[in-house]
Amino acid sequence: MTTNRDITIYDIAKALNISASTVSRGLKNHPHVRKEVKQKILLTASKMGYQQNKFASNLRQKHTLTIGVVLQTLDSYFTAKVISGMEKIANDAGYNLIISQSQESLKKESASIATMFNTRVDGLLVSLSNETRDLDHFNVLFKKGIPVVFFDRVMDHPKCKCVLINNFKAGYEATSHLISQGCKNIIHLGGSQNRNVYVDRYKGYKHAMIDHGLEVGKKSLILSDLNHTAGMTIAHELLQEKKLPDGIFAGNDATAVSIICELKKAGVRIPEDVCVVGFNDDPISRVVEPNLTTIHYPGREMGEMATSTLINTLKGKQSDLLNSIVLNHSLIIRESSMRIK
């Protein structure tokens, strides 16, 4: 009742008095099988409750229909959206996803890559950890020709394709918006400067400032882990200064929200005294008061695009000329930065 042997192509071959190879062909719709035979095969297969043994098949075909995903952490709204998109595309194409978290540690990232390699994933979808400075730990994969697609936190590599947004432009727009609201003394809250996303957002900020004739002082960039705690600490530090900035462009929403809460507690008015802009369009941005102006950032689509790019590469349908896919972002203006109505 428990482990009655699985039925194989031989069983159905015997039942039909044909050879196993014909069954194998029929099952995968090979052109060299008569229609009637194919029909019969399909029919008895389902009648007998046949299910293909993927291990035998993989053993022969040397591919696994498995895609590995390595990212910093699962427990954020953005990454959840990304995975959700990946899962959809992958499943539709018959691939399975296996997921691993680097927790922003290079060591864990390397370990995950190694595990994925050993599991013989067909390809990899990666968003780099904050600690990662080079791609040496990917060499095992590159040597074997296993394709890697980076998403969001990317790094240039001749063998890799990327899916991302234009962080420079987004940073530029966020900052320009603050300037348009009359802010002059704007600071930027940045993340790990190993990562394109944070480097580019900062660059965008800087260029916007310069283009509008504003000064970028020494203290204008504050680096942190960009989480709730970091936001609190930074808020307290700012409150120590003689003069508060009149605009804050934060590298993500968590930090922006945390700062808003702390400043409000200290009696600072948002946006009258300080305008704040975040990044990500997390659900909290719509709940904090005042609602947070932020950059919307298509997580699900990013996951979908990265996955279909990888799958196309796997199937040889992707041009090697493709370097990166840039998705559209948008500035969502809400009360936290609206001085002028």
Add this chain to the structure above:
Amino acid sequence: MTTNRDITIYDIAKALNISASTVSRGLKNHPHVRKEVKQKILLTASKMGYQQNKFASNLRQKHTLTIGVVLQTLDSYFTAKVISGMEKIANDAGYNLIISQSQESLKKESASIATMFNTRVDGLLVSLSNETRDLDHFNVLFKKGIPVVFFDRVMDHPKCKCVLINNFKAGYEATSHLISQGCKNIIHLGGSQNRNVYVDRYKGYKHAMIDHGLEVGKKSLILSDLNHTAGMTIAHELLQEKKLPDGIFAGNDATAVSIICELKKAGVRIPEDVCVVGFNDDPISRVVEPNLTTIHYPGREMGEMATSTLINTLKGKQSDLLNSIVLNHSLIIRESSMRIK
């Protein structure tokens, strides 16, 4: 440079002038191999860059070291935490996770189960969709003896173990708290009554009301999908009535927060006019103003427990007598329900 053939146990057998079976034994630390030989095998294996071919191994051994996860949706803070916990335990034990989303649809849930079955997962971790009324679609698994562990949204079945919290008690506590703050006309916002989590929370609410001599009117239970939109709709409906309830116990935080925002827009004071309690301790509960009183609910631990229970079952280390594991929750009291300081 790309596809130089993988090295196999035969390669290392040849190199050492011993048989492949000995190598196989040595690699997995079989007792019937001389120590020195074992050493040599391990050494040359790593020197030659050997990696085991799991497909060949699985084909023989008939297990896959893969665990399937089926849940409603990935893009919520709670499920992200759960997955995060699962991923940790599974990886540590050498298992891989494959994940699929039911999107609250029975059809998709059934399809996921079927796919998982075909992928021959060793076991399954499942949180049931809102539409699911029975476990018929799990029969293929049960027949084959593939173990299933339910987490959070569970259903009783002689072959399945569950990991969950005491939703009845949590609902009872949440409601009692509202009563202790002077609320008398309390309503409950419930979810799908196919699901234990929502049924039990409602029961807890009802018992608390009755135990405190309060009436549970016909309109005291409002059923919905418990999302942002549902919260808005419900808020507007409530505002149409002549009299607002003085307490709301919502089945989750998203709905509670959405209601708070809408009521506030209409000039209702929280908690003076209406006290609100949510469920889940989502990040938004700490951002909404006033901060939301809610039930904290250990997602990561739930994922960890479910996974280790499954793995122990797989290894035959789990008593069949185990029925369910109940984790502790806690009531987090914040401003949204604090009338008495």
Add this chain to the structure above:
DNA sequence: TTGAAAGCGCTAACAG
């Protein structure tokens, strides 16, 4: 303690 050999279930080259 080791080796020979069979076979897990499937695919594909080759022959017909």
Add this chain to the structure above:
DNA sequence: CTGTTAGCGCTTTCAA
């Protein structure tokens, strides 16, 4: 269009 055959890489009896 169909069948024969060999083998993917590993594990595991059985015999030595």
